[in-house]
Amino acid sequence: MIITTTNSVEGKTVKQYLNIVSGETIIGANLVRDLFAAVRDIVGGRSGAYEEVLREAKETAMNEMIANAEKLGANAVIGVDLDYEALGSGNSMLMVTASGTAVIIE
Numbered sequence: 001m002i003i004t005t006t007n008s009v010e011g012k013t014v015k016q017y018l019n020i021v022s023g024e025t026i027i028g029a030n031l032v033r034d035l036f037a038a039v040r041d042i043v044g045g046r047s048g049a050y051e052e053v054l055r056e057a058k059e060t061a062m063n064e065m066i067a068n069a070e071k072l073g074a075n076a077v078i079g080v081d082l083d084y085e086a087l088g089s090g091n092s093m094l095m096v097t098a099s100g101t102a103v104i105i106e
Helices: 031-043 048-071
Strands: 014-028 076-087 093-105
Touching (some): 014 048, 048 076, 048 093
Antiparallel strands (some): 014 093, 076 093
């Protein structure tokens, strides 16, 4: 499966456009991560705990999008877009959406 943010795959021709596919995930941050992030805000530096949550959420959304494309018989997803949104009271939840166009390329 080829996944790309571009609208085409270099050297390949799109034979069939199947449908828009997406994958979503909503993940919550926990108290321990929030505490360590607050310390990082004070002393500076990167928040490894939050970065890991972002990576996990992105991977989950991408894998769900790919699975939906495979169900349609696609061998590529083009025009992939990732969206991140904070939700919930105090923005304690993170929603990540991956979407693109499932296609068959030669």
